[in-house]
Amino acid sequence: MELPTAFPDELLLGRLIRYLLLTGELERSFSFRVYGSSRVAIHPFLTAGISRIAELSGEEAASQLISQTLAPLFFFYLPKHASSLKENLLCGDGARAFRHSQLVSFNSGGTLLLKSCPICVAKDIFELGVAYWHRVHQIPGVTSCWKHHVRLMSFKLKERQRLCVGLPPLVHCEVEAASSIESSVARFSFDLLSTLEKSQLAIELVGKYRSRLNELGFLTPSGKVRRAPLMKAFICDLAMYPMQKSLFPRYPTDYHYISELLSVGTNCHPFRHLLLGAWLFKSAGEMLQHQAQITVPRSLQSTNLVKDDIEQRCLMLLKDGNSLEAVYRITGKSRCYLKRLAAKFDVKLNLKPKQLDNSLQQRIISLARLGMHRRRISSICGIGVGSIEQVISAEPGLVEWRKQCHLESKRRACRVQILRYRQMHPDALRRDIKSDCNAAFFWLYLRDRPWLETSLPKPMKPCRHSRSR
Template identity: 35%
Template structure:
C-alpha cells in the first residue's frame, strides 16, 4: 500500500498519520514497513528516511524534501550544514544534529499546530483534516488565510504518530491581530521563495547591517544601536504569539537575542532570522532610531568646535565647562588635543614640562617614576601621554618587546643551566614565559626548547628481584615437603597473586626450578 496522495500544503508527517489510519495494521508494523524501524520517531516538520518513504509515493525524494518538510528553511539559514540537512538517507537523530536544534539557546516545545478554520475547509473539500506544512514553522502562531491563532496538539509519545492523530475541526477558533497575520503572510511567502531558490552566497549578517545602516540603525563608528533595536523587536514579537515562547526575545533589553545574528559567528535558529528580517523590512522606520539617540554623533563635533572657539577667545576652563555643559577634564583634553594654550592654575605643567615628560615616556619610563621625578600626579602624566600623537602605540610596542626579551632570557637561561631537561620541565619552571612566547613567538620557542623525547614505559615492579625472592621461597618449600607441589598450591602460599600462573614469562629462574623439579619427579615415578 502506498502513502495517500498529497493534499495542498500537506506535510509528509500528515501523510504518514493518514497512512496509519488507512493501512489496517498496527503502528509498529506500519513504521517498520515505511521507515525500516518499528520504533522510529517521526518529526512533524523535519521528516527523515526520505529514501525509504519515496518508495511508497510517486514523488521523488527532492520533491518530498522541498515541498512537504521544512528542511529547506533550515538548510537556507544554516548553509554550513546544508549537506547533512538535505541528505535523503539521514535518520532523525542525524537530522536534528545537522539542524543544530540542541545548540540553540532559543528553543520551542515540539508540538503539531493547525488552524480550526483550515481543518473545517479541508473536511468539506477533501473529507479529512490534515497537518499543513506552513503551520509547522517554528515560532509561527497565526494563519494568514483566516486571521486566526493556531491551535497546538501534543504529539503522541515515542513515535509522535498515531492513526487518530489529526486536527480536530470542532475546536473553536480565535482571531489574531493584524501584525500576527502580516507576519504569517511574510513567513509563508519567504518559505515559498526559499523552496525555489537553490543557494545563497550573501552573508546574512552583512545584509542585516546594511539594512540597519540604511535606516539609521548604526552609529558613525559602525556600532549597532542595540537599545532601540531590542525594544522594537521585543514590542513586535509580543504581538505575534498568544502565549509566551522561548523562541521570542525575553525582555526589552535582551541584546543577546540578535547580537549573534549581526555578528554572524555562530549558527542561529531560522525563526530568529525570519523575525529580524520581518522587523527590518516591514516594521522598522527611521524615527525609531533617531528618537533614541542622545546626543547625535554630529553633536560631538559641535562640542569640540565650540570648545575650541571659547578657549581661543580667552575664557577659562571653568567658564568653558559651564558654557558647553561638559566637565573641566573634557575641556582640558580638547585643549591638549588641539594644542590650545589655556590659563591653568597652578601653572606647573608648562609646554617645556610636557616635552620633558614626553621624552621620558618615549624612553619607556613608568608613569609613577615620571610623576615622582616632576612632582605631578600620575593622572596628569597619563593625560599627556594619551594626547601625544603616536606615544601610546610606541609605549605598547616597547612594553611588548621588553616582555619578549625578558621571557626569552628566562627560557634560554633555564635550558642552558639544565641541558638535559624535557619540555614539560621548562613549561613547569617558566610557565608565564612559556605560554606568552607560545602565543606570540612560537617559532623562536620551538628552536630553543629541547628536542621532544619519546615516552617510554617504566615497570612499577622489579621482576628480576621478585624472581629471585620467589625462587628462594619455592626452593625452601620443595625441600621441606619432599613432594611435588602444584602451581596453584605454590601460588596460594605466595599470597594468591597469580604470579606462577599469569606471570610465568617474568619469572625465568623460578620456572626453570619448577620444571626441573617436575622432571625429576616424573623420572622417579617411571623407575
Template identity: 30%
Template structure:
C-alpha cells in the same frame, strides 16, 4: 504498491499516517516496512530521515518531498546545509538530521512533537473527510495559527508520546489568543518559508542584507561597527508583550544578535533567531528577503580577483604582496588577529603594535612559556601586557601544543602523588575506595595514562556475590498470602500483585516450598504429578 498523492503543505508524517489508515494493512510496522524497509522508525516533524525511500511515491521525486513537505528549504536558506550534510542525512538514514543541521548547539528547548491548528484540522476533516498535519505549523517557535487566531496544539513525540505510532489527533480544543504581535509573527514565518523555496542559499549575501537595513536605521557607525546597545534596546521595545514561551525563553535577552550579525563566527544561527530579528528589521514585511540581490555592495578592488572566503594560502599570498591587514580583512571577512597569526607563523613581517617590543623580549616570553610559566607570571616578570604574552604564545608554532602537553604531564604527576600518598596512609583500601575518595586524581590518570593508574592501584579483588535468602522470602510470601485469604475467583496474577511478589510466584516458585504448598492447598497452582515407582 498503491499510490496516494500528498496534500498541499502536508508533512511527511501526515502522509504516512494517511497511507497507513487508507492503504496499509495491520500493524504500523507493516506500513514502515512497506515504505521504508524498516519496521522501527520515528519520523521527525520537520526534518525526517529516509526521504529517498519515498522517491516516485505519490507522484513526487525525493527532491519534491524535501522542498514541499519538510522544512529543509528554510534551514537551507539560513545556511544550515552548505556542505549538503543535512540533505544527505534526510534522504538516507545515516546520521541525525538535527546534528547535521547544527541546531543542537542552539540550546533551545522546543517541545518535540507534531503541531496543528484544531480549527484548520476540523475544517479540513469536514470538507474532505481527511485530516492532515500542516508542515508550515511545524516551524520552530511558531505557536499560533494566523488564520484562526488560536494557539497551536501539539502531539508530543518520543518515548513518552507517540513513539512510533501513526495517528491523527482525537481532540480539537481551541484556545484563542489575543496577542496581535504573535499572530502577525506567525504569518511572517509562513511567508518567509514560502519565499525560501524560491531563493538560493547565500549566507554572505543575507548578512549584507541585514547590515544594509541596519545602516538605514542608523545602527551602524562610520567605522562599520554595530551600535549593539541601541539595537538591543529597540528590539526590547518592539517585543514588549511578545510571549517568549514554548522554548523561546532564552531569546528574550537578544544575546544571539552578536553571532548572528558578525559573520566571522561562520556558524549558522537557528532559523527562529533569523525570524525574530528579521521580523523587527523588515518591519514585519517578509518580501524584503527577496530584495537581497539589490543590496550587494561594490566589489573591493584588488590587483587580482580573490574569492570571498579564501583559505590560508590565499591570505598568506596577500600578506606576501604587502596588502594591509585592514584590506585583507575587508576582502576575506577574517579578523585581524587571525591574519596576524598567519603572518607570524609563516615569518612574514608586518607593521603592527604587536612588534612594539624588542625581539629580545619576545624570545624571553617564548622561553618562559616553554618552561611552563603562567601567562600572568610572564607578563609581570618582563613588565609587558598580558595580551602581548598571549599573542606571542599563540603565534609561535607548536608552542600552544607544547604548553598543553606540559600542563597534562604536570597534572599527571600531581594525581600520581596524591594516589600514592593515599595508598601509604590507607593500605587496606580497595580500588573503589580510591575512586570514591580521590575521584579527580583517579579519573585524570584513567583518561591520560591508564597503565600508570593500574600500576599504582592495588590488585583487583573478586567481587563478593550476595546470595538471595529464599527462606526469608518464602516466609514473607506465605504469611502475606495467608493474611490475604484469597477467594476462589482471585487469580495467581492478582495475588502476586497484592503481595508484591517481585515475579517470584511465577518464575521462582520452586525456591519457595512453603508458599508453593499453600498455593496448591488454595487451588491456585496445580499439584505436581507423583512419580510412578511401580515397575
C-alpha cells in the same frame, strides 16, 4: 507502496498518516517495513528516511524533502549544517538530523506539536473531502494562519510513533483572531518557504539586517547598533505575541538576543530570523531583494585615509633601512607597532641583539635539551625567561623533546613512589596503595596501566557473606 497524492503545502507526516488510514496498516508494521524498526520515532517537520520512503512510493526524494518538510528553512538559516542535515534526513539517521538541526542547542527540543487552522480544516473538508496537516503551520513559533489571520490550534504529540495522531479535527469553538505581528510573521514565513521551495538561496543575512537597521536609524555613524532603542521598539511590537521562553528575548534588556542575530557565523533558531525579518521588512521578497549599503561617514573615511598614509610612510622608512628609533622619532609610532608592521609586510629589520647572539642561543638550546627548567636556564645565561621560551620554541623539535622528557621524568617519579610504598608496606592491598598514593596511582593508571597492573599486589577474591535469617 503508493502514497496518496499530496495536497498543496501538505506535510510529509500527514501523507503517511493518510496512507495508514486508507490502507488500514498498523503503525508499527509500517515503521518496521520502511525504517527496519517498529520503535522508530518520526519527527513531524524534519522527517528522516526520505530516500527509503521515496524509493517505496516511486517519487523523488529531493522533491519530498524540499516541498513536504521544513528542511528548506533550516538549510537557509543554518548553512553550516545544511549538507549534514540533508544527508541525515535522506539516509534515515533521525538522531543525527535532530542534532544537526541545532534544535537541542536552541532549547527547543521539548514537546512536539502539530498545529492546524480551524478555518483551513473546514475549508479542506468542504473542498477536498478531508482535512490535512499544512506544512507552513508547523513552523516552530508561528501561531497564526498566514491566510485567515486566526490563531492556530495546537495538539501535543505524546506517542512515540507520531503516526497515530490522525487528521486535524474539526473543532467547533470560537475562532480567536491573531495580532498583526503574528499575521505578519506567518505571512513572511509562508512567502520565504515558498521561495525556498523553488530555489535554494545563499545570501548574507547580517549585511541585509544591518543595512535595514541603518535606514531605520538604529545604527550610529560609526556602524554600532543602538541596542537600547532597538530592543525597546522590538519588545514593544512583540507585546501581543504569545511568548515562548526559548524563542523570544528573556527581558527588555536582553541585548544578547540581537547580538547573536547580527553576528556572522552564529547559529540562531530559524524562527528568530523569521521574527526579525518580518519586523524589519514588509515581506520576504523585499528582504531577499534588499540591496541597500551602509555608507561610511566622511569622518571615518578621512580617519582611514590618515591611518593608511601613516602606515605607508612607516613602511617606506623601514624599507629605506632606517632604524626603529629613527622611524619612531619621525612618525611617533612605537617599536612594537613598527615590528608588527614589518612582520606583516615581510620587511627585514637590521637589528643586532645586545645579548641574545648566536653563541648564547646555542647554549640555551644545549641546556634545554638536557631537560633543564626555563627559570634555571634564565639564571645561568642571565637573560629573561621570555627570551628563553622564544629560543626554545624556534628550535625545530625541541618543544616535543622537552615534553617527552617531562613525561618520562613524571613516569619514573610515580613508579618510584609506588615501589617504595610497597617496600615499606609489603602487606598493603591495592586499595591501600590507591588511597595513600592517589596521584601517582591514577597518573600511571591513565598513562602506564600495564606496568601498574604488574607492580600492584594480586587482587583478592571477593568473599561472599551469608545472609543471616
